[in-house]
Amino acid sequence: MLLALGMQAVVDRLSRSRWAGACAAIAWAIAREVTQAEYRWIERFGGGLRANMPWWGGLDLAVWAKADPWLDWLAPSVAVIAVALWRRRQAS
Numbered sequence: 459m460l461l462a463l464g465m466q467a468v469v470d471r472l473s474r475s476r477w478a479g480a481c482a483a484i485a486w487a488i489a490r491e492v493t494q495a496e497y498r499w500i501e502r503f504g505g506g507l508r509a510n511m512p513w514w515g516g517l518d519l520a521v522w523a524k525a526d527p528w529l530d531w532l533a534p535s536v537a538v539i540a541v542a543l544w545r546r547r548q549a550s
Contacts, residue, residue, distance in 0.1 A: 462487050462534035466541060480542040487534040491527050492516040 462483040470479035496508075496516035503520075504510035515521075522528065 459534045466538045476542040480538040483538040484535045487531040491531040495521045
């Protein structure tokens with residue numbers, strides 16, 4: 459979550475857009491979790507070979523069965539949206 463908030467701050471400063479920072483941080487968090495889901499798919503269904511994974515392997519709900527991967531992208535997403543909304547309120 460700290461990495462997402464840091465990324466949001468950097469992109470916000472560079473682009474002068476709090477929402478661009480939030481979007482970049484959310485995209486990073488989701489991409490990271492989908493990549494980890496791909497590795498779980500490869501271990502579980504692909505026989506340890508990346509070549510056996512279909513394009514949708516990282517999106518297969520069978521490898522998203524636990525709460526951890528969901529929270530690992532939802533928590534940072536909620537945090538950066540909350541910061542963007544809070545900063546919007548301060549600017550008004």
